[in-house]
Amino acid sequence: xxxxxxxxxxxxxxxxxxxxxxxxxxxxxxxxxxxxxxxxxxxxxxxxxxxxxxxxxxxxxxxxxxxxxxxxxxxxxxxxxxxxxxxxxxxxxxxxxxxxxxxxxxxxxxxxxxxxxxxxxxxxxxxxxxxxxxxxxxxxxxxxxxxxxxxxxxxxxxxxxxxxxxxxxxxxxxxxxxxxxxxxxxxxxxxxxxxxxxxxxxxxxxxxxxxxxxxxxxxxxxxxxxxxxxxxxxxxxxxxxxxxxxxxxxxxxxxxxx
Amino acid sequence: xxxxxxxxxxxxxxxxxxxxxxxxxxxxxxxxxxxxxxxxxxxxxxxxxxxxxxxxxxxxxxxxxxxxxxxxxxxxxxxxxxxxxxxxxxxxxxxxxxxxxxxxxxxxxxxxxxxxxxxxxxxxxxxxxxxxxxxxxxxxxxxxxxxxxxxxxxxxxxxxxxxxxxxxxxxxxxxxxxxxxxxxxxxxxxxxxxxxxxxxxxxxxxxxxxxxxxxxxxxxxxxxxxxxxxxxxxxxxxxxxxxxx
Numbered sequence: 365x366x367x368x369x370x371x372x373x374x375x376x377x378x379x380x381x382x383x384x385x386x387x388x389x390x391x392x393x394x395x396x397x398x399x400x401x402x403x404x405x406x407x408x409x410x411x412x413x414x415x416x417x418x419x420x421x422x423x424x425x426x427x428x429x430x431x432x433x434x435x436x437x438x439x440x441x442x443x444x445x446x447x448x449x450x451x452x453x454x455x456x457x458x459x460x461x462x463x464x465x466x467x468x469x470x471x472x473x474x475x476x477x478x479x480x481x482x483x484x485x486x487x488x489x490x491x492x493x494x495x496x497x498x499x500x501x502x503x504x505x506x507x508x509x510x511x512x513x514x515x516x517x518x519x520x521x522x523x524x525x526x527x528x529x530x531x532x533x534x535x536x537x538x539x540x541x542x543x544x545x546x547x548x549x550x551x552x553x554x555x556x557x558x559x560x561x562x563x564x565x566x567x568x569x570x571x572x573x574x575x576x577x578x579x580x581x582x583x584x585x586x587x588x589x590x591x592x593x594x595x596x597x598x599x600x601x602x603x604x605x606x607x608x609x610x611x612x613x614x615x616x617x618x619x620x621x622x
Numbered sequence: 623x624x625x626x627x628x629x630x631x632x633x634x635x636x637x638x639x640x641x642x643x644x645x646x647x648x649x650x651x652x653x654x655x656x657x658x659x660x661x662x663x664x665x666x667x668x669x670x671x672x673x674x675x676x677x678x679x680x681x682x683x684x685x686x687x688x689x690x691x692x693x694x695x696x697x698x699x700x701x702x703x704x705x706x707x708x709x710x711x712x713x714x715x716x717x718x719x720x721x722x723x724x725x726x727x728x729x730x731x732x733x734x735x736x737x738x739x740x741x742x743x744x745x746x747x748x749x750x751x752x753x754x755x756x757x758x759x760x761x762x763x764x765x766x767x768x769x770x771x772x773x774x775x776x777x778x779x780x781x782x783x784x785x786x787x788x789x790x791x792x793x794x795x796x797x798x799x800x801x802x803x804x805x806x807x808x809x810x811x812x813x814x815x816x817x818x819x820x821x822x823x824x825x826x827x828x829x830x831x832x833x834x835x836x837x838x839x840x841x842x843x844x845x846x847x848x849x850x851x852x853x854x855x856x857x858x859x860x861x862x863x864x865x866x867x
Contacts, residue, residue, distance in 0.1 A: 371628055382706055391701050
């Protein structure tokens with residue numbers, strides 16, 4: 365007989381005991397632990413999901429913030445650049461104006477100095493020339509020279525243009541026929557007579573001559589009515605020289621400016 | 623060469639005896655309980671778990687999944703009974719690799735005891751599920767004439783359970799012994815490996831058949847099955863049951 369019924373009974377009991385023991389020590393704890401872990405993992409996943417959502421929101425807000433800061437920065441930069449540009453332009457303009465002003469002032473000052481220098485020079489030159497000429501003429505000057513001057517003067521008088529002569533004539537009549545003759549040296553009576561005759565030949569016999577001397581003429585002679593003057597003297601030459609010098613200086617200035 | 627472990631009697635007092643079958647059964651029981659106790663006294667509910675806990679969790683959750691698939695019901699109430707059937711038979715057969723050990727399932731007494739447990743468990747679960755009247759009424763369906771056939775069916779399938787397991791395990795031991803006498807080298811080793819596999823398959827078959835019997839006794843309604851089917855997920859395969867050996 366393959367089946368021993370006592371053993372069967374014993375094995376049934378053994379099996380039932382094993383069922384109870386395994387239920388107590390295996391299935392119960394394991395199932396409980398798995399359920400607990402599942403719950404835990406589920407809650408952790410839920411927490412993680414929530415955290416991720418929070419983090420995403422946070423990230424979005426931070427991103428927004430960063431973007432706004434970036435925009436702000438960009439705006440500030442642009443504004444600063446514009447301001448700097450404007451300030452630069454302004455400074456440049458100011459500097460240009462100042463430079464122009466300085467240059468103008470400088471040019472003016474140079475011009476003024478030049479003018480002053482030229483005026484000074486001219487004055488000095490003229491003075492020197494006057495001084496030298498006067499000395500020379502004083503040293504050389506005598507009646508013969510005077511005579512020669514007189515002759516030249518009379519020659520000029522004779523060759524006077526008809527229009528001028530006419531004008532002089534009219535002027536003489538206005539002055540009541542009085543004509544003053546100015547010389548550097550006192551004229552001899554013969555010379556005075558010669559001049560009187562020459563003048564009377566030209567303008568008629570009614571003309572009265574009055575002779576005076578004037579050192580300013582240096583050497584020469586001039587004839588004056590109330591409104592007209594005929595003169596030939598070294599003083600005139602010197603005046604012309606002064607004019608010529610001024611003109612020459614002006615030409616030099618012009619060429620320099622160009 | 624003994625055919626049954628039952629004949630190896632260690633101690634006897636009247637009808638009460640202690641033989642190798644009971645001893646090896648106690649051994650297996652002790653081992654199972656000890657391992658379970660050692661592992662489950664420090665269970666972790668964190669994400670990180672020990673290897674042993676992982677092993678037992680895989681085992682338990684696998685069994686739960688199998689019960690759910692086969693019975694189309696929540697495995698909670700069936701797990702201790704069917705799970706213990708599977709674990710006991712499986713470990714008892716697996717330990718055959720240990721020299722000097724003989725599986726208690728080698729004894730018809732043991733397999734008969736397990737089959738009787740199934741025989742009794744089926745009406746218990748059935749009555750618990752749908753009441754005494756509800757359960758007994760299915761013996762009379764479709765007609766009263768079917769009653770003897772139902773009872774006969776209960777008895778024969780219990781007998782088949784017991785004999786199938788006993789026959790497979792015993793034949794394995796027998797084949798091993800015979801081959802050892804005929805071809806002493808290598809071939810018996812291969813057959814031993816095959817026996818281990820057969821032992822596991824038998825454990826699985828025994829547990830699956832017990833589940834099928836219990837499930838048929840509880841006669842779950844179609845609606846509930848569908849609900850469980852939906853809950854248990856798409857990987858659920860109803861046609862996964864192995865054919866009877």
